[in-house]
Amino acid sequence: MAVLVYAEHDNSSIKGATLNTVAAAQAIGGEIHVLVAGAGCQAAAAAAAQIAGVSKVLVADNTAYTNQLAENVSLLVADLGKAYSHILAPATTNGKNFAPRVAALLDVAQISEITKVISADTFERPIYAGNAIATVQALDAIKVLTVRATGFDAVAATGGSAAIEAVGTATDAGTSKFVAEELAKSDRPELTAAKIVVSGGRGMGNGDNFKILYSLADKLGAAVGASRAAVDAGFVPNDMQVGQTGKIVAPQLYVAVGISGAIQHLAGMKDSKVIVAINKDEEAPIFQVADYGIVGDLFDLVPQLEKLV
């Protein structure tokens, strides 16, 4: 039994979610191989070889994989994956994009966003926006899984010394083409990896008012998130959305500012260690999950908080 882990990377370095996915692979057991598919991705492959617990790194370095097009990547992973008992990908937008294609090409089921490994074929995963936890058993010979990073503690990024092996002939499905990418640039930590997250909701009033959250976040070394309401209202871009269909975060500290606490938002943050809610409505559902709540005007309270931390 060997487990294939698909690495999330930017060609030069390995993204954090890969380390949580390797942790899930360790919980399953067996030899762990990491696949790095990209273009000019040798540095990422070298980094993958350092990950603790990894015995082999497979590198598919080809322009067909430059932009991680699901049509191309899935053909590669399905081809390599035949030799494995499990194929794991982080449940990032990239993993969610190509992994179901891999499962379909192999004629097996996929189990999405596992949060716990019970045994080699049995896993826990949240359903209904986290309002229920299902324990499911995969009946197919090859298990294709996406891994929710917050469910597993990351393995060490260093300490390993895996062999690196080049694999894969280039596969271009020829059905899709990359046109452009607009990536948000930020000096703050990545939402899903940050130890502290400060999020704003509809109560922020407008996008300009998010400045007070950025300022607080910079003092705390925190990432900034938002509720769907704030994103839909155009206050902030979509990549900041925390919730059932946005990003799932579980930081040490989550500060919810002007967020009422719809179940879809709670689904994305209720596994945070400590939750603080700042809201003027004392009946807001967010207070039902908050460890510490404070009722009042966020425009007074947030600057005060910034001064005191």
Place this chain on the structure above:
Amino acid sequence: MKALVAVKRVVDYNVKVRVKADKTGVELANVKMAINPFCEIAVEEAVRLKEKGIVTEIVVVSVGPKEAQEQIRTAMALGADRGILVETGAEVQPLAVAKLLKAICDQEQPQLVIVGKQAIDDDNNQTGQMLAALAGYGQGTFASVVKVEGGKAIVTREIDGGFQTVELNLPAVVTTDLRLNEPRYAALPNIMKAKKKPLDVKTPADFGVDVTPRVKTLKVEPPAERSAGIKVKTVEELVAKLKNEAKVI
């Protein structure tokens, strides 16, 4: 061109679901059911493309129980032209739904398939991608903008870091994200008209698809409850608690 849209009957998104006492699933008896919100966005997008003169016919498909006819009628009231229900009382998992949709694509030959990115019951986020793989189509998942130009679909996708735009050969599969559009409300005359639109009822066997589940649900439990904490009066008190009690700053 013809567009095919798939819709799923799910528990209404406003309902707070409860896990059954015997842990076999969630309570569905006497619970309000509705069209999955992402599927509704898919229907709306197809209707907008029809209003722009790009799409000429919208076929809406659902796989599920007899009652899923209601969701097909809802889609028709929004503007879909005809419906196909693949009726089954059994649990149908994403791979089986994708195979059924593939069989329907073979018959109907749509140029564009639009589905929701995920259903809010099982939160799988798989069916569209699986259909695209089985049919050999390109895919534009988590779409926030869809354009059809020069025989291609140009899809802007919501990704972790921001946006990505891809160009897809047709036929292609698009899966909808929240901000693709805001679905309209069905007008009463359209609800009446929808009742007369054609709706074919088929079974998985008609398409030769084996829908036997590949994943077995062993149990369903409520999540660990988070108990409400305390309310503090001042920011000083809050900071003291975070420093000394929670030790997170």
